[in-house]
Amino acid sequence: MTENLRPAVRLARRRFLTLTGAATAVAFGTNLPGTAIGSGGSGGLTGNPFTLGVASGDPLPDAVVIWTRLAPKPYEPLGGAPYKEVGVEWQVATDEHFRRVVRAGRATARPEFAHSVHVDVRGLEAGRHYWYRFRVDGYLSPTGRTRTAPAPGQQGGQLTLGVSSCQAWTDGYYTAQRHLANEDVDAVVFLGDYIYEFGISAAGGLRNVTTPVPSQFRTEADTLDRYRLQYALYKSDPDLQAAHQNAAWITTWDDHEVQDNYAAAVSKSNAPVEDFLVRRANAYRAYWEHLPLRGPAPQGPNYQLYRRFTFGRLAELSVLDTRQYRSDQASGDGWKVDSAARRDPARVLAGQQQTQWYLQGLNRSRTTWNVLANQVIMSRMDLDPTPADLYNMDAWDGYGAEQKVMLDGLAANRHRNPVVLTGDVHAGYALEMKRDFADPDSQTYGVEIVPTSFSSGGNGVPVSANGQKFLDGNPHLKFVDERRGYSVLRFDDSQLQVDCRMVPYVDKPGAPISTVRSFVVEAGNPGLEER
Amino acid sequence: MRSRTLALIVAVVAGIATTGPAVADRSVQRGLTLSADVAQVAVTPVPCAKQGFELRFGNTGKTAVYADAFLEAATPLTLSRSLVSSYLPPGYTLKVRIDVNAPRGTAPGKYAISIKAGDQKLTLPVEVGEAPVDTTGNLARFVPVTASTEHLPNYPACGAVDGDRDSEHWGKTTGWNDSTRGNFPDWLQVTFDQPQTVGRVDLYTLNSKQYPAAKYGLKDWDVVAQVNGSWQAVAQVRGNMSGLTSSTFTPVTATAVRILTLASNEGLTYSRVVELEVYG
Structure with missing residues (x-):
């Protein structure tokens, strides 16, 4: 009699666990992260699947995306997960001990998406911390902390952002990410080059690892399986995992998530467009799979990544994509003198649709600060200190006509306190954006902060010959430091404080972090005041 | 009709279950194609041998798909990839280079690679030949080579032990260039199968018409040998300006030889080695 009843009871109990957070909390709370309990579930996993950590991102006032990927053997095909769907339970609580679980459910990890899990958790309260975790087959994930955006219209308050870019795994240890994990930031903004597509040698570049990087990493990433491998290596790093675990990330991509300096459908090697768009589709899909982005996932070579976040009445953050829509670099790319091609109005960087979206949003913004997450340098940047000019054809300077549209748009919104955040160059810069860059006395309408790279470029130096x-x-360039790190930006109603945080080396683990320079930007009075 | 379909799926599942991953919960993709650019892959069982095939993975269906091709080679063959996953637009065929290698000592003879995708299966024969034998006394030939970093794909470490000393071939996988611009030291290493007596190292740095050694070649390096498990410097080269520098030293019994590069004539850029030769 008891035997006959069991399946029905089990079914009822499973349903109960799925639907009620409190009961799930009890079931979740009995084991340690990464350890298995009981006889295992039905997922068919052969080891701890949470080797790539957990993450959260794209915070809204009532929602945040939580992420993980099941990969018991991250460097093996399919991450060592079975070639089938696996159910994953998740929980969101208002405390790190999960005493008060406010949302819970069951998601499906599918091999088509590398067994990644993206849950857009809705119905949350604005402007507060939450903790989240996953469970499958008795394995419990690490606990992540995240934070929702403040309520729309919320006056005052503070917003703290950690900002960086460019984390070549082969260029050094993720010491900066480890330090960022210990900062009390509301969110992290990542400005592109989350991975590099290049093949990786056994020694792992400047990391000079004692356990050889497996042979399947030697080839350059091109197909979906290979891009997934690259993400698996990067996301295996415990310091990067810690940085994701501590705060929600808002990310955009630059070129290396696909290929060095690609432009829309034009590859560096001028591969046939048909082939390169397949590669781009593979790269975009792998990017989505490994970052805490909302669905739907990219299907094919196009994906709208540009988007906007609002933090009450304090700040708006617009996130650009300056790779997918751009014209090919002028004059064969690289650093070149001025030319008609550079200024050709038919050539675009963000593209007309995205530029209009951005400027219309800026014109309508009701927030004190208006922040732009951007990839390549937007201000004038002349590498030739003589009266002659030398411009980077891959940056906004290489797309002079659209650069002018953007800069004019920012200047017209000087009272909205534009702050441009830029990646790409593996250097910390602080720039005042001028009506006329050739005239230091002309009006400043905004600031551009380049918070250096996490690791790309290796140890670096304070100021290189080119930096000088x-x-x-x-x-208009007020600061150069070419070491590794990030910036912490603290916004309130009256000012923005920028702390440029750097580590002295990344070729060995354990470097200390320090603030090498601080600037203050007063609301209503654009410009950099050194502190 | 329904039962026939089911039987077909079961049969396919059973066929795949023996080698590839379990597919029990997944419907089998149709309309995929698998082929190769060669009817048979010839394999020489030494490190660095450049050999393999081009996998052609197509979609004949009317809609775009994301598809997986699983590759498996008979032991002890190794493949550069055991899984190829890709977006495949309708009518598109993806072409992917697959390197096939076999360790020294692999018995010559016939082997096979099996490839599966959806309901398709391809078996590709492999012929493993005899390992070549070096007759010049150069101990760096046909042994494993590694480097601190490699500027892939055009400047692999294998290029520094391929028997090609010609700098005019630079940039075509016949020489090694590290991938960490501005960072020194870098290193390039050959590892012997058994301890060898080593008394001379010839280093050919980049020295072409376009890139003369005095401007682009290695300037300073140490020759380091692994003796009884520990590394010891056996020779130093400083201020080199020529394409070939031969270092002779009191012979040691070494299990590996490493070139520790310290400076380039170009300044803080790269280490460039066209060929490394090691003699007794």
């Missing part, structure tokens, strides 16, 4: 040329040739 930039300082000599660009009076």
Whole structure:
């Protein structure tokens, strides 16, 4: 009699666990992260699947995306997960001990998406911390912390953002990410080059690892399986995992998530467009799979990544994509003198649709600060300190006509306190955006903060020979430091404080972090005041 | 009709279950195609041998798909990839290079690679030949080579032990260039199968018409040998300006030889080695 009843009871109990957070909390709370309990479930997993950590991102006032990927053997095909769907339970609580679980459910990890799990958790309260975790087959994930955006219209308050870019795994240890994990930031903004597509040698570049990087990493990433491998290596790093675990990330991509300096459908090697768009589709899909982005996932070579976040009445953050829609670089790319091609109005970087979306949003913004997450340098940046000019054809300077549209748009919104955040160059810069970059006395309408790279470029130096040329040739450039790190930006109603945080080396683990320079930007009075 | 379909799926599942991953919960994709650019892959069982095939993975269906091709080679063959996953637009065929290698000592003879995708299966024969034998006394030939970093795909470490000393071939996988611009030291290493007596190392750095050694070649390096498990410097080269520098030293019994590069004549850029030769 008891035997006959069991399946029905089990079914009822499973349903109960799925639907009620409190009961699930009890079931979740009995084991440690990464350890298995009981006889295992039905997922068919052969080991701890949470080797790539957990993450959260794209916070809204009532929602946040939580992420993980099941990969018991992250460097093996399919991440060592079975070639089938696997159910994953998740919980969101208002405390790190999960005493008060407010949302819970069951998601499906599918091999078509590398067994990644993206849950857009809705119905949350604005402007507060939450903790989240996953469970499958008795394995419990690490606990992540996240935070929703403040309520729309919320006056005052503070917003703290950690900002960085460019984390070549082969260029050094993720010491900066480890330090960022210990900062009390409301969110992290990542400005592109989350991975690099290049093949990786056994020694792992500047990391010079003792356990050889497996042979399947030697080839350059091109197909979906290979891009997934690259993400698996990067996301295996415990310091990067810690940085994701501590705060929601808002990410955009630059070129290396697909290929060095690609432009829309034009590859570096001028591969047939048909082939390159397949590669781009593979790269975009792998990017979505490994970051805490909302669905739907990219299907094919196009994906709208540009989007906007609002933090009450304090700040709006617009996130650009300056790779997918751009014209090919002028004059064969690289650093070039001025040319008609550079200024050709038919050539675009963000593209007309995205530029209009951005400027219309800026014109309508009701927030004190208006922040732009951007990839390549937007201000004038002349590498030739003599009266002659030398511009980077891959940056906004290489797309002079659209650069002018953007800069004019920012200047017209000077009272909305534009702050441009930029990646790409593996250097910390702070720039004042001028009505006329050639005239230091002309009006400043905004600031551009380049918070350096997490690791790309290796140890770096405070100021290289080129860094000095930039300082000599660009009076609006107020700061150069070419070491690794990130910036912490603290916004409130009256000012923005920027702390440029750097580590002295990344070729060995354990470097300390320090603030090498601080600036204050007063609301209503654009410009950089050194503190 | 329904039962026939079911039987077909079961049969396919059973066929795949023996080698590839379990597919029990997944419907089998149709309309995929698998082929190769060669009817048979010839394999020489030494490190760095450049050999393999081009996998052609197509979609004949009317809609775009994301598809997986699983590759498996008979032991002890190794493949550069055991899974190829890709977006495949309708009518598109993806072409992917697959390297096939076999360790030294692999018995010559016939082997096979099996490839599966959806309801398709391809078996590709492999012929493993005899390992070549070096007759010049150069101990760096046909042994494993590694480097701190490699500027892939055009400047692999394998290029520095391929028997090609010609700098005019630079940039075509016949020489090694590290991938960490501005960072020194870098290193390039050959590892012997058994301890060898080593008394001379010839290093050919980049020295072409376009890139003369005095401007682009290695300037300073140490020759380091692994003796009884520990590394010891056996020779130093400083201020080199020529394409070939031969270092002779009191012979040691080494299990590996490493070139520790310290400076380039170009300044803080790269280490460039066209060929590394090691003699007794």
